[in-house]
Amino acid sequence: MFSNSEEFKETFLKRIEMTYGKTFAESTKRDHFNTLGHMIREYVSRNWIETNERYRTNKEKQVYYLSIEFLLGRLLKQNLLSLGIDKVVEEGLGELGIDINELEEIEADAALGNGGLGRLAACFLDSLASLNLPGHGCGIRYKHGLFEQKIVDGYQVELPEQWLRNGNVWEVRKADLSVEVPFWGKVTASNENGRLKFSHMDAEMVTAVPYDMPVPGYETRTVNTLRLWSAEPSPYPVNQDILKYKRDTESISEFLYPDDTHDEGKILRLKQQYFLVSASINSIIRAYRKQNSSLTDFHQHVGIHINDTHPVLAIPELMRVLLDEEQMSWDEAWNITTKTISYTNHTTLSEALEKWPVRIFQPLLPRIYMIVEEINERFCRSLWDYFPGDWHRIENMAIIAHDEVKMAHLALVGSYSVNGVAAIHTEILKQREMNSFYQIFPEKFNNKTNGITHRRWLLKSNPKLANLICEGIGDSWIKRPGDLKELEKYKQDHGFLEELYRIKQENKQHLANIIKEQTGVSVDTASIFDVQVKRLHAYKRQLLNVLHIMHLYNQLKRDPSFDIYPRTFIFGAKASPGYYYAKKIIKLINTVAKKVNGDPSVRDKLKVVFLENYRVSLAENIFPATDVSEQISTASKEASGTGNMKFMMNGGITVGTLDGANIEIKDVVGNENIFIFGLKAEEVLHFQQNGGYHSLEYYHLDKRIRQVVNQLTDGFFDQSEGEFEAIYDSLLMQNDQYFVLKDFASYVQIQSEVGDAYKDQQKWRPMSLINIANSGHFSSDRTIEEYAKGIWNIQGIGIT
Numbered sequence: 001m002f003s004n005s006e007e008f009k010e011t012f013l014k015r016i017e018m019t020y021g022k023t024f025a026e027s028t029k030r031d032h033f034n035t036l037g038h039m040i041r042e043y044v045s046r047n048w049i050e051t052n053e054r055y056r057t058n059k060e061k062q063v064y065y066l067s068i069e070f071l072l073g074r075l076l077k078q079n080l081l082s083l084g085i086d087k088v089v090e091e092g093l094g095e096l097g098i099d100i101n102e103l104e105e106i107e108a109d110a111a112l113g114n115g116g117l118g119r120l121a122a123c124f125l126d127s128l129a130s131l132n133l134p135g136h137g138c139g140i141r142y143k144h145g146l147f148e149q150k151i152v153d154g155y156q157v158e159l160p161e162q163w164l165r166n167g168n169v170w171e172v173r174k175a176d177l178s179v180e181v182p183f184w185g186k187v188t189a190s191n192e193n194g195r196l197k198f199s200h201m202d203a204e205m206v207t208a209v210p211y212d213m214p215v216p217g218y219e220t221r222t223v224n225t226l227r228l229w230s231a232e233p234s235p236y237p238v239n240q241d242i243l244k245y246k247r248d249t250e251s252i253s254e255f256l257y258p259d260d261t262h263d264e265g266k267i268l269r270l271k272q273q274y275f276l277v278s279a280s281i282n283s284i285i286r287a288y289r290k291q292n293s294s295l296t297d298f299h300q301h302v303g304i305h306i307n308d309t310h311p312v313l314a315i316p317e318l319m320r321v322l323l324d325e326e327q328m329s330w331d332e333a334w335n336i337t338t339k340t341i342s343y344t345n346h347t348t349l350s351e352a353l354e355k356w357p358v359r360i361f362q363p364l365l366p367r368i369y370m371i372v373e374e375i376n377e378r379f380c381r382s383l384w385d386y387f388p389g390d391w392h393r394i395e396n397m398a399i400i401a402h403d404e405v406k407m408a409h410l411a412l413v414g415s416y417s418v419n420g421v422a423a424i425h426t427e428i429l430k431q432r433e434m435n436s437f438y439q440i441f442p443e444k445f446n447n448k449t450n451g452i453t454h455r456r457w458l459l460k461s462n463p464k465l466a467n468l469i470c471e472g473i474g475d476s477w478i479k480r481p482g483d484l485k486e487l488e489k490y491k492q493d494h495g496f497l498e499e500l501y502r503i504k505q506e507n508k509q510h511l512a513n514i515i516k517e518q519t520g521v522s523v524d525t526a527s528i529f530d531v532q533v534k535r536l537h538a539y540k541r542q543l544l545n546v547l548h549i550m551h552l553y554n555q556l557k558r559d560p561s562f563d564i565y566p567r568t569f570i571f572g573a574k575a576s577p578g579y580y581y582a583k584k585i586i587k588l589i590n591t592v593a594k595k596v597n598g599d600p601s602v603r604d605k606l607k608v609v610f611l612e613n614y615r616v617s618l619a620e621n622i623f624p625a626t627d628v629s630e631q632i633s634t635a636s637k638e639a640s641g642t643g644n645m646k647f648m649m650n651g652g653i654t655v656g657t658l659d660g661a662n663i664e665i666k667d668v669v670g671n672e673n674i675f676i677f678g679l680k681a682e683e684v685l686h687f688q689q690n691g692g693y694h695s696l697e698y699y700h701l702d703k704r705i706r707q708v709v710n711q712l713t714d715g716f717f718d719q720s721e722g723e724f725e726a727i728y729d730s731l732l733m734q735n736d737q738y739f740v741l742k743d744f745a746s747y748v749q750i751q752s753e754v755g756d757a758y759k760d761q762q763k764w765r766p767m768s769l770i771n772i773a774n775s776g777h778f779s780s781d782r783t784i785e786e787y788a789k790g791i792w793n794i795q796g797i798g799i800t
């Protein structure tokens with residue numbers, strides 16, 4: 001299509017005239033972006049077709065990754081890089097006076113996810129394609145992604161997100177591949193040759209229309225597919241108010257749910273889940289039937305992975321197709337289903353475990369409910385053999401109990417593989433949260449420590465560092481991230497370390513410009529950039545970070561000569577709109593920021609910044625510019641964390657608890673290259689079980705704690721009365737469930753060590769380098785290779 005910048009320019013200019021009926025001089029940046037996007041999509045289409053053909057003719061096993069979230073961010077540069085045309089395009093555009101970076105800004109983030117879970121799905125797609133693995137995504141094409149956050153007077157305000165306003169150049173609507181999804185209605189049984197045949201009558205039908213997006217691998221010919229489903233009114237007649245029907249239908253794919261901790265049990269969310277599952281399973285089976293006459297070996301040719309329990313209805317839905325449409329026996333259908341489905345657990349927080357009231361589930365999905373009941377009955381009967389007489393345990397393990405359907409139990413029973421997302425998390429699942437299930441299905445449990453795609457989070461977002469690495473050790477790390485290890489040979493090389501520092505400073509300057517523009521605050525790049533960016537949750541303990549800042553401020557006020565290395569504390573976090581406490585923490589951060597930044601006496605030592613609307617594209621500017629990475633969750637609560645890996649890969653050094661993947665980061669970099677503090681998971685679990693922690697004692701015994709906690713309510717930070725009472729109460733009246741006060745002293749201590757280490761750059765720079773050099777282990781390529789071998793049993797054929 002184009003192989004040099006001249007050809008590129010020629011096509012590009014012709015396209016602008018033909019598509020928009022404008023001369024180049026009249027065209028806008030958006031015209032340029034859309035034209036380029038369409039050119040890229042055409043460029044990729046040949047390989048897309050060939051990949052699908054290859055999969056068909058080789059009869060390769062296909063894996064479908066079902067996820068209610070895909071947090072993709074922007075795709076322009078990633079696609080250019082993967083296709084290996086970034087240089088040609090940049091040059092061609094440059095000659096036309098177009099800056100590729102300005103074009104990049106035109107693209108809206110595809111924010112179809114809340115945080116870690118959704119971003120993990122996006123990283124996995126990149127690794128699957130880059131490793132030539134036959135793995136595809138199935139998700140929902142939400143009209144509105146995660147809300148946009150504005151900060152007004154220190155408070156979070158939410159605005160609806162509008163990523164589709166100017167269209168989405170990367171998608172192809174495939175109306176001819178639509179699927180009908182039934183809701184409500186009733187199930188009737190008829191006798192057919194001595195076998196009961198069930199059919200779903202009077203259902204309200206919703207049409208699921210697929211929009212496909214190409215997922216090109218990095219410099220390979222593999223192009224996989226991300227299929228996002230959109231809900232539309234069905235052409236089938238309905239006997240109800242047509243306007244209401246249209247609204248109800250479209251609402252299914254209208255909004256992404258913005259809460260990732262509290263299972264609200266909202267009917268619309270269950271509708272979304274079944275919509276995704278039913279559309280995906282039926283389109284997978286339709287494609288399969290075109291190639292195969294029967295579904296007897298389905299599990300040998302298809303793997304279906306469910307990302308958390310949100311798509312767990314894939315289990316009864318697959319059973320339904322095999323039983324009702326294929327007329328299989330229960331045992332045969334169950335055998336196939338439980339050899340097809342694999343499941344990842346992402347949290348042990350009990351508030352997040354999905355449970356659906358039967359009174360909502362049964363009428364909405366009557367046939368699916370019958371099948372779940374049957375699965376439950378057979379399972380409970382089998383439990384009697386394992387735990388004879390232990391009624392209490394059987395009741396606790398049941399899929400349906402006390403008029404609720406427990407989605408995690410369904411996932412555990414109906415899948416052949418259950419994995420946690422970091423070593424400690426998997427151990428907690430096996431030994432505690434899911435121990436009863438582990439006792440009867442030990443072979444199902446396995447760990448797959450999370451990873452991130454180094455192609456977005458290093459190669460794309462930190463091009464200067466990527467170049468330096470290539471100069472130092474070549475470019476093999478782009479395909480084999482483990483090769484980053486070779487960087488260790490520079491750990492005493494002053495020249496190299498100096499370059500590393502220079503690049504960090506440039507990235508800090510770039511972020512400082514963004515901060516200035518967004519908040520008006522000037523920050524000094526000579527200060528330590530200390531960053532906590534992630535969703536706002538009590539267990540992530542942004543509060544511990546703020547209390548420490550308040551304490552530093554108090555110390556500086558008490559003793560102006562107090563020796564602290566200048567620091568800029570940077571936060572970014574969205575709170576779920578209904579999460580009262582989390583919103584108060586945002587207000588607290590902004591209140592402290594205002595006081596600290598407005599006090600000339602601490603100006604050279606302390607700055608606090610809250611960046612609004614934290615999202616993938618902003619994150620790409622933050623990770624490369626960070627010195628200190630805050631990973632300070634209450635031990636045992638953060639399943640893995642993936643931001644921790646992004647900081648590390650960009651030379652940020654972790655201050656963290658022994659939680660999630662922090663533990664594995666510590667294992668690869670060594671104790672000397674990370675700052676660990678606080679309670680360990682066993683200690684937290686012990687206190688939770690046996691008591692023995694009394695937050696008030698810490699308040700009374702430590703005057704630093706007393707001072708900062710009192711400042712929450714004594715008007716010190718100029719807030720209106722009662723503003724932070726909920727926070728104060730959580731610490732003192734509710735016994736500080738997340739052990740903030742318990743870990744305070746240890747956190748203050750480690751933070752002072754961080755300051756000392758940074759002051760000694762001879763010490764800091766090698767530490768930073770060693771973090772980068774060992775980050776290859778946390779590439780999602782490693783993770784996906786483990787899934788491919790250990791769970792899915794698929795192989796990439798050696799094409800490049």
Ligand code: 26V
Nearest residue numbers: 116117260262263346352421638639640641642
């Ligand atoms: C849970 C729920 C609960 C019901 C309401 C809607 C909803 C939406 C999303 C979720 C997912 C919460 C689980 C989650 O995001 N876990 C995070 O997964 C990351 C990737 O494995 C991991 O790094 C984080 O530690 C973990 O918190």
